Amino acid sequence: MVVINNCRTTAIVIRNDGAKVTLVPMKSGKLSAKTLSFSEFRAQWTETGYSLAQALTTFLAHVMKWGASLEVARGLEKLAARDRFVVASLF
Numbered sequence: 001m002v003v004i005n006n007c008r009t010t011a012i013v014i015r016n017d018g019a020k021v022t023l024v025p026m027k028s029g030k031l032s033a034k035t036l037s038f039s040e041f042r043a044q045w046t047e048t049g050y051s052l053a054q055a056l057t058t059f060l061a062h063v064m065k066w067g068a069s070l071e072v073a074r075g076l077e078k079l080a081a082r083d084r085f086v087v088a089s090l091f
Contacts, residue, residue: 001013001016001047001052002047002048002050002051002052002055003023003045003046003047003048004045004046004048005044005045005046006044009025009026009027010025010026010048010050010055011023011024011025011026011034011045012024012052012055012056012059012076012079014033014071014072014075014076014078014079015075016038018038019037019038020035020036020037020038021035021036021037021038021041022034022035022071022075023036023041023045024059024068024072024075024076026058026059026062028066029066030066030067030068030069031059031062031063031066031067031068031069031072032068032069032071032072033069033071033072033075052079052083053083056076056079056080056083059076060076060080063076
């Protein structure tokens with residue numbers, strides 16, 4: 001899921017277990033994850049119409065150039081792998 005907050009920061013949700021949400025906000029430099037309670041997440045972030053595939057491409061390119069924490073790198077790779085599997089099963 002691609003989300004945005006009131007400061008116009010775009011982020012990708014890499015984990016949501018119903019109680020806590022882990023997301024990766026786009027920022028300059030090395031990317032890191034942020035974990036919020038589900039209620040905090042709903043209050044601060046809203047879903048965008050931005051394509052997940054396009055957002056993943058942008059975030060992964062940023063990671064290649066500037067780096068990311070291990071949690072972020074693994075989370076984005078899992079999302080990318082899941083996205084490829086879902087699209088491949090459609091054809």
